[in-house]
Amino acid sequence: MAPAAVRFWLALWTIFLATGGGALAASVSDSSTASAINRMTRYRDAVIVLDCSEGVISGSSGDDAGGSGLEVVHIQARSVRTICLNSPASRLLLRHPEVRGSTCVFWLPETAWSTPQLTQPQRLLSRRGVHCDRLAVIESEKNVTASHSLRLLDVRRADSVTAVMVGEGGGVTRVFVHHVDCVTETAQPTELLRSEVADPTSDLFFENVISLHGHHLRVVTTAAAGTLFVKFTGVRDEVEGVELSMLDAMSAALGFTFSLQHPRTTDGLFGTKLANGSWTGVVRAILDGRADLAIGDISTTLLRSTVVDYTYAFHMEPNCMALERPRRLPRWLVIAQPFDKLTWLLLLLSVVAAASALAAAPGLLPRRWSRRRRLQHALWFTANTLTSQSLFLPAKRPVHRAVLALWWLLCLVVSICYRTVLTSTLTVPHHEKPIDTLRALAESTLSVKVADGTAVQLFFRSYAGSDSYLARIVPRLGQFPIELLSNPDAPLSTDTVYVNELTVLRKFLMDRQDRHFYISRARFFQTGLAWPIRKGACYRPLLNRATHRLLQSGVVHHWMPRLVEEPSVRATQSLTVVDLSAAFLVLCSGLMAAALTLAVERCLGPRRGDGEAGGEPGKAATGRWVVPGSVRRPI
Structure with a gap:
């Protein structure tokens, strides 16, 4: 021995x-x-x-x-x-x-x-x-x-x-x-x-190899919900989707077969825990032993993970909000939209200050003019240059030229900015400030609804009683049936925000005929999509490795439906009367002001000439303007 x-x-x-x-x-x-x-x-x-x-x-x-x-x-x-x-x-x-x-x-x-x-x-x-x-x-x-x-x-x-x-x-x-x-x-x-045929070199253990080769898996789906990952094609019991493509690839690589089960009811289809402790949907099918695996846009939650195990998440999907589009701002205010109130006020003060400086500048305007006429001429000059209108003003001194050059540069920048922003405003309609963040949603009074049993529902409820601003959303939190998102004709409330996964909401709004709802820019709470399997299943590492290989090869991304609309070249759109309502409003206001001025002049009678007593030079006693030097003088 x-x-x-x-x-x-x-x-x-x-x-x-x-x-x-x-x-x-x-x-x-x-x-x-x-x-x-x-x-x-x-x-x-x-x-x-x-x-x-x-x-x-x-x-x-x-x-x-x-x-x-x-x-x-x-x-x-x-x-x-x-x-x-x-x-x-x-x-x-x-x-x-x-x-x-x-x-x-x-x-x-x-x-x-x-x-x-x-x-x-x-x-x-x-x-x-x-x-x-x-x-x-x-x-x-x-x-x-x-x-x-x-x-x-x-x-x-x-x-x-x-x-x-x-x-x-x-x-x-x-x-x-x-x-x-x-x-x-x-x-x-x-x-x-x-003992009779003992071999001193034989191994006393038999390594049990985990393998799915030759086995048959029963797979339950959520195709009845019509999600993008697994859905019915229209033919009886025939489904399609990226998760089905993944399952086909895994079965070919690991050597197993599978059969699909399709629950026809969508009540608690994704797995919801009832008050009596029992489960519904695909989770119930796994717990009862009627299925080995579930597929179809199923998110991972802590509550579900207590009764089932999950494979490696093959996709991370953000949640977002779908709500009514903000109202358009009135088009007749488009002429004032390029600048805010403070900019308009500073621009007005700049015009007044420039006109006063030009009127007080010695040698720039004729001395024989009165102070009032000099100020009027300076205001007219600043207004014309600001609107890119030509008006001659002789500048003989270098200081005059420097001041006019600075003013001209300011007018050039302001006019270019105004025209650019005005063009974009006329092209793209402006709306009220949208709700694009969770903080804006918490500060609003809109109702919030999520699909029953989803991970984002638990996300919002976890903030109940906390000091976070998200706690203000919990009292307004409601539920909507999951089949709502598979029916394009389902009525939606205009005072409600619907929260779900981005791809689901995008597909739902694309199928609708109306365009009164939109998806906000807020992206929050990434949801992992994975496959539930029975608790403690030994073939979970095999499915995890297969999922890793599919993700690393890039085929899952290739199979993913392209839900983002490709930017298309839109035809040139003509401006309508509504778009130009501000310009017509200014024109009508000017015509009305001119007509009112003319009526006042007619009512007051002929204007007396200022040349009679301390009047302006170059003006005859009859009140008419004459060209200086045209009056004959005695020899």
Whole structure:
């Protein structure tokens, strides 16, 4: 016998004689039993569950090196850990680096299996933070259907479970391994070794490989809701969508087949928890065992994750708001829209200040003019230059030229800005300030509705009673049926904001004939779309890896429906009378002012000339303007 096996036998022999192992304690004297444990724990973490009494772990094995009796269980093990049934703690006795994997060995007498702690042995290990991918039970010889290894068996996982049968003479007679199919949750015992034909080199474990090859999955869909990811094509029971394309690619790669189920009702279709604790929709189908997988724009929520597991999210979808378009501003105010009130006020003050400066500038205007006429001429000059009208003003001095150049530059910039903004305002109609943020929504008085059972509903409700401004939305929060978004003719309230995923709302508004509603620019609460599967399903890593590969290859993005409308070249649009109402309004106002002035002049009679007494030069006594120098003077 090899020295390692001898030390292993001596250690276990000391422990089990001290603990009263009964018939199993005598089995350590047989080399086949020691060899079996040796082969099961080689190059792995060894966890041995014992029914030891207090003080046994610290006893000596009689080895020359001394120390714990379990220090020589196996010199090639990565670590050796003992778990006593009568102690909540475990002790790490030996550790070697660079070795991976754990093997849990239950070496217990028959009487210990009747204790309540071993009703669920997996829970005994999990309480101590131990997880083993290989589990073994050393027990007396019996029928495999009555083996204690069945307690370790979890058909939802692919752990290897071995039953080592020890005969009355102390030798290993038979070794069974349970072949687990975690997809169908079934197990079949298979004999690996007999004492008559024992192979010292054979492996005492059968690695249960997780595979979907050859299996059939039942898939329930939300096609009745008419989402963009899975929907009916119009033909009976025929669906299409990006998630169906993903499922086809995965089935071809992993070698499984699937069949689709389509619930016809949309009441709680995506899975809603009722007051009595039960679930509806596709989640109910998975919990009842009628389906293995669900597809169709299903968002991940914490409440659903308590009863089902999710695959890796294949798409992150933001939520947004759909509401009535803001009202258009009156078109007759378009002439004043390029500048705000403050800009108009500063522009008016600039004109007055410039006219006053020009009127007071010495040598710029004729001295013989009165102060009133000089101011009128300066105002007329500033107004003409501001509107790009030509008017000659002689500037002989450099200071005059500098002032006029600065004013001309100001008028040039202002006129260009005004014309540019006026053109864009006439081309694109202006509306009232829209609600494009959650803060603006919280400050408004509009009602807010979300689809029942969605993740964004839980998002808003989580702010109830908080100091956040989103808490003001919760009292106005309502629900709308999910089938509303699949009916383009459904009536919508103008005082309500509808919140849902961006692609769903965009498709819904594109199918509607009217254009009274729009999607705001607010994007919030990214929702992960994934596939619900039954809790603890072992094939979840396979679907996750397949989803990763599809995402990395870019085919999922290629299959995604293009919901963003491509910008099209629109034909040139003629301006209407409504667009030019401001210009016609100014024209009519000017004509009315001119007519009123003419009427006043007619009523007051002919105007007296200012040249009679202190009048203006160049004006005759009759009140008519004459050209200076045209009056004949006596010789």
